Amino acid sequence: MAERGHRNSGVTATDVARRAGVSQSTVSRVLNPNGKVKVQEEARQRVLQAARELGYRPNAIAQTMISGRSKIVGVVVSDYFNVFYYQMLQLLTNRLMAAGLQAMVFSSPPRSDINELLQRFYRYQVDGVIVTSSALSHHVTEQGIQRGVPVVLINGYLPDMGVNAVQSDQFGSGILMADYLVGVGHRRFAYVSSENSPHRNYMPRQEGFLEGLRRHGVDTCRVIPGGYSYQSGLEVGESLAREADMPDAIFCSGDWNAMGVLDALRRHSRREIGREVSVTGYDTPILTGLEAYSITGLTQDMDGLCSDAVELLETLMEDPERPPQLLTRPMHLTIRSSSRPLPREMEQKKG
Amino acid sequence: MAERGHRNSGVTATDVARRAGVSQSTVSRVLNPNGKVKVQEEARQRVLQAARELGYRPNAIAQTMISGRSKIVGVVVSDYFNVFYYQMLQLLTNRLMAAGLQAMVFSSPPRSDINELLQRFYRYQVDGVIVTSSALSHHVTEQGIQRGVPVVLINGYLPDMGVNAVQSDQFGSGILMADYLVGVGHRRFAYVSSENSPHRNYMPRQEGFLEGLRRHGVDTCRVIPGGYSYQSGLEVGESLAREADMPDAIFCSGDWNAMGVLDALRRHSRREIGREVSVTGYDTPILTGLEAYSITGLTQDMDGLCSDAVELLETLMEDPERPPQLLTRPMHLTIRSSSRPLPREMEQKKG
DNA sequence: CTGAAAGCGCTTACAG
DNA sequence: CTGAAAGCGCTTACAG
Numbered sequence: 001m002a003e004r005g006h007r008n009s010g011v012t013a014t015d016v017a018r019r020a021g022v023s024q025s026t027v028s029r030v031l032n033p034n035g036k037v038k039v040q041e042e043a044r045q046r047v048l049q050a051a052r053e054l055g056y057r058p059n060a061i062a063q064t065m066i067s068g069r070s071k072i073v074g075v076v077v078s079d080y081f082n083v084f085y086y087q088m089l090q091l092l093t094n095r096l097m098a099a100g101l102q103a104m105v106f107s108s109p110p111r112s113d114i115n116e117l118l119q120r121f122y123r124y125q126v127d128g129v130i131v132t133s134s135a136l137s138h139h140v141t142e143q144g145i146q147r148g149v150p151v152v153l154i155n156g157y158l159p160d161m162g163v164n165a166v167q168s169d170q171f172g173s174g175i176l177m178a179d180y181l182v183g184v185g186h187r188r189f190a191y192v193s194s195e196n197s198p199h200r201n202y203m204p205r206q207e208g209f210l211e212g213l214r215r216h217g218v219d220t221c222r223v224i225p226g227g228y229s230y231q232s233g234l235e236v237g238e239s240l241a242r243e244a245d246m247p248d249a250i251f252c253s254g255d256w257n258a259m260g261v262l263d264a265l266r267r268h269s270r271r272e273i274g275r276e277v278s279v280t281g282y283d284t285p286i287l288t289g290l291e292a293y294s295i296t297g298l299t300q301d302m303d304g305l306c307s308d309a310v311e312l313l314e315t316l317m318e319d320p321e322r323p324p325q326l327l328t329r330p331m332h333l334t335i336r337s338s339s340r341p342l343p344r345e346m347e348q349k350k351g
Numbered sequence: 352m353a354e355r356g357h358r359n360s361g362v363t364a365t366d367v368a369r370r371a372g373v374s375q376s377t378v379s380r381v382l383n384p385n386g387k388v389k390v391q392e393e394a395r396q397r398v399l400q401a402a403r404e405l406g407y408r409p410n411a412i413a414q415t416m417i418s419g420r421s422k423i424v425g426v427v428v429s430d431y432f433n434v435f436y437y438q439m440l441q442l443l444t445n446r447l448m449a450a451g452l453q454a455m456v457f458s459s460p461p462r463s464d465i466n467e468l469l470q471r472f473y474r475y476q477v478d479g480v481i482v483t484s485s486a487l488s489h490h491v492t493e494q495g496i497q498r499g500v501p502v503v504l505i506n507g508y509l510p511d512m513g514v515n516a517v518q519s520d521q522f523g524s525g526i527l528m529a530d531y532l533v534g535v536g537h538r539r540f541a542y543v544s545s546e547n548s549p550h551r552n553y554m555p556r557q558e559g560f561l562e563g564l565r566r567h568g569v570d571t572c573r574v575i576p577g578g579y580s581y582q583s584g585l586e587v588g589e590s591l592a593r594e595a596d597m598p599d600a601i602f603c604s605g606d607w608n609a610m611g612v613l614d615a616l617r618r619h620s621r622r623e624i625g626r627e628v629s630v631t632g633y634d635t636p637i638l639t640g641l642e643a644y645s646i647t648g649l650t651q652d653m654d655g656l657c658s659d660a661v662e663l664l665e666t667l668m669e670d671p672e673r674p675p676q677l678l679t680r681p682m683h684l685t686i687r688s689s690s691r692p693l694p695r696e697m698e699q700k701k702g
Numbered sequence: 703c704t705g706a707a708a709g710c711g712c713t714t715a716c717a718g
Numbered sequence: 719c720t721g722a723a724a725g726c727g728c729t730t731a732c733a734g
Binding site for chain 2: 710711712713714
Binding site for chain 2: 010055057058059060061062064065070072075077085086089090093094097098100102103104105106107108109112117119120121122123124125146147148230259260263292
């Protein structure tokens with residue numbers, strides 16, 4: 001006979017059955033309305049009451065054993081870009097729980113054997129995996145395919161692997177920014193890139209911006225190589241401030257470097273920020289809270305991405321053979337005081 | 352006969368047994384070295400090879416069924432203080448995985464029935480729970496006790512419930528700050544509190560600071576009621592800057608309000624920050640990255656807290672009857688340019 | 703409508 | 719040392 005678990009894991013369906021004077025099968029049928037079988041109302045009530053009295057909850061592990069579905073979704077996170085991804089994880093977890101799923105988080109400590117850890121993770125029979133980190137997406141996807149577990153990547157599309165993914169429209173965000181900056185009358189543009197970023201989202205932003213400018217007949221835009229950091233933004237800003245004919249619209253690839261550029265211009269340039277010169281970038285949860293830097297920025301629709309990811313995963317869990325999909329969400333432009341207001345707002349101010 | 356799971360969940364121990372020409376029991380014994388039983392070397396090798404060839408991994412769900420231990424640890428997070436807790440979650444997950452445990456995250460979406468969700472969560476037979484959010488600690492703890500699942504709270508000690516917890520030494524951090532500020536020659540002190548915070552960590556900080564000052568014979572310290580936000584810090588700072596005899600050391604209860612105070616003083620006060628007046632606060636991951644605000648601050652030893660939490664949980668999982676413990680970690684003071692340097696550093700500068 | 707029984711994939715006494 | 723068997727808590731055909 002097998003040894004009982006160490007913990008008194010509590011009330012089972014058999015206990016409920018005994019108390020209600022029915023068989024364990026009947027208990028199961030009452031508490032699993034998905035079965036097509038009907039249970040006599042009187043028995044049903046007795047079971048329900050017994051279950052309530054005993055505080056019975058079906059053991060999800062046992063249910064997983066027999067149904068083959070754990071309702072556990074693996075969520076893979078990484079160390080990069082901490083701040084941004086916290087909110088993501090929060091939103092994802094909420095969405096998953098709302099869909100009746102549980103989030104099991106996987107994260108690989110530095111210097112660990114990723115595949116080794118991933119195997120341990122997959123042993124829990126996850127029904128699906130959502131990857132929020134491009135760093136690990138390759139490993140996870142491979143193992144997922146191998147095991148027939150659907151994988152959805154967020155902002156980490158792997159073009160070659162025919163994988164399911166949701167992402168923000170990085171290219172389109174560049175277009176949006178070009179439309180806006182041209183629309184408020186700017187003429188001399190600069191894009192501050194972050195060339196050393198390990199993140200693959202940056203090039204499309206730049207390309208979209210340049211393309212957007214082109215559509216407005218603007219063929220020149222300075223592309224200033226920089227980094228993602230505040231410090232590198234400071235340096236770029238200081239150097240720009242010294243120029244006699246500096247750009248009047250500076251679009252930064254991120255949030256930190258935008259803050260750096262802004263601070264440098266505040267200190268070293270006479271031009272009025274938000275009127276003579278506009279500084280724009282991308283939002284992360286940091287910027288939102290920091291009133292000191294009221295920077296116009298493009299924001300990802302994180303909750304939209306998360307809900308897309310969960311929905312996509314749900315359809316894949318139903319139908320694993322479905323051809324891979326790539327869903328794209330538009331980004332949103334929030335205009336703040338670091339850049340020129342839209343014409344309508346200007347009129348309102350004049351009036 | 353029960354229906355097979357939808358997914359082809361893969362290779363089982365029986366498959367390996369067949370291939371290796373042994374019984375399934377033997378396969379299990381080879382792959383579970385914890386059993387006291389020895390397996391003949393030759394059979395052992397055959398099993399190992401067959402397992403390798405088939406890519407066999409034991410089903411953790413089945414193991415949970417029979418052992419009664421899931422090796423899943425529930426991690427409860429909340430919406431408050433996003434930025435801070437992300438790093439925590441990351442560190443916790445890493446620590447858990449390093450201990451051979453999996454993290455299942457629980458987070459309650461706004462307007463959801465917490466107890467309802469918690470029950471769903473506990474159904475997965477978690478071996479223990481770590482709570483990083485004081486908001487939910489009460490519910491979780493109650494259910495945990497009811498189900499005999501050990502619960503460890505991080506920074507959310509519930510004095511009445513005899514619960515296990517790890518925390519940073521908030522009171523001690525106030526003492527540390529008093530020692531430092533007095534040590535570098537300050538005389539007129541102010542503490543900027545955040546009275547509206549739902550967080551219970553703030554009072555001990557203030558009490559520690561006042562007690563620390565008292566130990567140095569300083570009996571007066573202005574306590575300025577404020578909020579946790581940047582904006583409220585700005586307001587406090589502006590009002591202080593107007594005073595002829597303003598405090599020369601301003602200790603803030605948080606990071607955002609410290610940034611606000613600093614910005615206000617930069618703009619509205621002539622006093623040199625870091626020499627004539629010191630502004631200090633608490634660190635979160637934000638401040639670390641923002642070179643623009645080089646603020647002296649107290650930091651929690653987050654990784655220490657996480658490792659304490661995981662270790663404590665492990666001992667509780669071994670011995671659930673162990674009396675409740677409260678572990679306390681000292682905080683760490685990092686001196687930056689917003690406050691006076693230590694004497695030794697001053698001498699170095701002079702020399 | 704309902705109960706007895708099979709079986710999910712494992713671990714582990716029990717008997718060789 | 720090793721295999722046959724029990725059993726973890728469930729769901730669900732199968733036979734009344």
